[in-house]
Amino acid sequence: MCVGPGITVGAHMSVRCRNLINRADIVYSSCHPLMEDWLKTMHHDVRSLQPLYAQNKDRRITYKEMVDLMLNAVRENRRVTGVFYGHPGVFAQVPHRAIAAAQREGYRAWMEPGISAEDCLYADLAIDPGAYGCQHMEASQFMFYQRQLDTAGYVILWQVALAGEITLSNRVSSTEQRAVLVELLLAHYPATHEVILYECPTLVTDTVRAEKICLDELTQAALTPITTLVIPPGKKMEHNQQVIDRLSQQAAAEKEQL
Numbered sequence: 001m002c003v004g005p006g007i008t009v010g011a012h013m014s015v016r017c018r019n020l021i022n023r024a025d026i027v028y029s030s031c032h033p034l035m036e037d038w039l040k041t042m043h044h045d046v047r048s049l050q051p052l053y054a055q056n057k058d059r060r061i062t063y064k065e066m067v068d069l070m071l072n073a074v075r076e077n078r079r080v081t082g083v084f085y086g087h088p089g090v091f092a093q094v095p096h097r098a099i100a101a102a103q104r105e106g107y108r109a110w111m112e113p114g115i116s117a118e119d120c121l122y123a124d125l126a127i128d129p130g131a132y133g134c135q136h137m138e139a140s141q142f143m144f145y146q147r148q149l150d151t152a153g154y155v156i157l158w159q160v161a162l163a164g165e166i167t168l169s170n171r172v173s174s175t176e177q178r179a180v181l182v183e184l185l186l187a188h189y190p191a192t193h194e195v196i197l198y199e200c201p202t203l204v205t206d207t208v209r210a211e212k213i214c215l216d217e218l219t220q221a222a223l224t225p226i227t228t229l230v231i232p233p234g235k236k237m238e239h240n241q242q243v244i245d246r247l248s249q250q251a252a253a254e255k256e257q258l
């Protein structure tokens, strides 16, 4: 199984996640080192997947190695729990792939949700995704594909520190690559549009980063691997008058029939 211990060490882990760690034969983990230290207090055999990452190494190779490691242990009939920080299914390819591969080979495999950065963001920034809607996307995916932004809602770009890192081998993108992201966003928002650099605390003693900057300051801003870019709405929602009229006519016709 793949489980998520949440984002903040010692604060977010569900009882179910803890049980699945306790009951495992082997625990594989891709989390912050302090989270991994905490996991070691719960299980004698916690193996970090983090050393598989390396500068100039294609991340796709790293992901395949992670899946293979877990699957090989499953094939040896060991009960394997993969711990992936936050929610194991949110912007995390390895848990999805490992579970699908195990299921294809006939093993029982499943995912347990955890508290993701998205959950923390709604709480820390007082955003209700139901108010205007939220479009979540990996920053690079927004750059590499023809995506339509709905600027009447929140646009939330993940892995912004890797925006435009087309080699998939470096741990941060260059200023030039980030400038391309900003250029693309400037087609939708004014340069002075206020955006938020969000980081939820890894430790309970850390504070939330909710730094407001102008969009055109993003190229030079300090970004870390855990920064998420939150872009508040840039325009008002527009009524779809055609649909409203049609639904109103339907409602009026139904009332007349009564």
Ligand SMILES: C[S@@+](CC[C@H](N)C(=O)[O-])C[C@H]1O[C@@H](n2cnc3c(N)ncnc32)[C@H](O)[C@@H]1O
Pocket: 007, 084, 085, 086, 087, 088, 089, 090, 091, 092, 115, 116, 117, 118, 157, 158, 159, 160, 161, 198, 199, 200, 201, 202, 225, 226, 227, 228, 229
């Ligand atoms: C590979 S994804 C993993 C997300 C994780 N599975 C989750 O449930 O939140 C990494 C990205 O998640 C976001 N993220 C991770 N930790 C975060 C934190 N502490 N605060 C804000 N965003 C975070 C950032 O956009 C980061 O680049």
